[in-house]
Amino acid sequence: KKILVIHGPNLNFLGIREKGVYGEMSFNELNDYLLKTAEEMGISLEIFQSNCEGDLIDRLQQAYYDEVDGIIINPGAYTHYSYALRDAIASINIPTVEVHLSNIHKREEFRHTSVTAPVCIGQIAGFGAYSYILGMQALSKKLNIK
């Protein structure tokens, strides 16, 4: 099965940005960890990152044409206000899991709202890099991978 991981804005700065919140793991280390785990799970994983809302939307629409089986998305701060990203997720009819490294619900008030989660299967937040692994496990279950 084909799963696409989409990282939104500033996630390419992992290991540099707010280490107290997001940890020491670099963006490349995170992606290596995801690729390795996916391989062990028999999942073919593709990873995409952009800081631009429109590019994230274009990639979601491309996933529709590519017939991707499932999506794991960390929309970064777009989570909290991008109706355009929400509409894109709702448009493509691909099971999508929203993930966050931090527990957005115990942070600033503006992070408590996700406009994207209601069009996803569910949301996983607060487990650092492992949030993405939990997302993969949730999708495997949904897609009946082994």
Ligand code: DQA
């Ligand atoms: C984040 C949480 C968002 O509020 C923030 O804007 C991010 C990262 C997370 O993974 O914890 O960029 O999505």
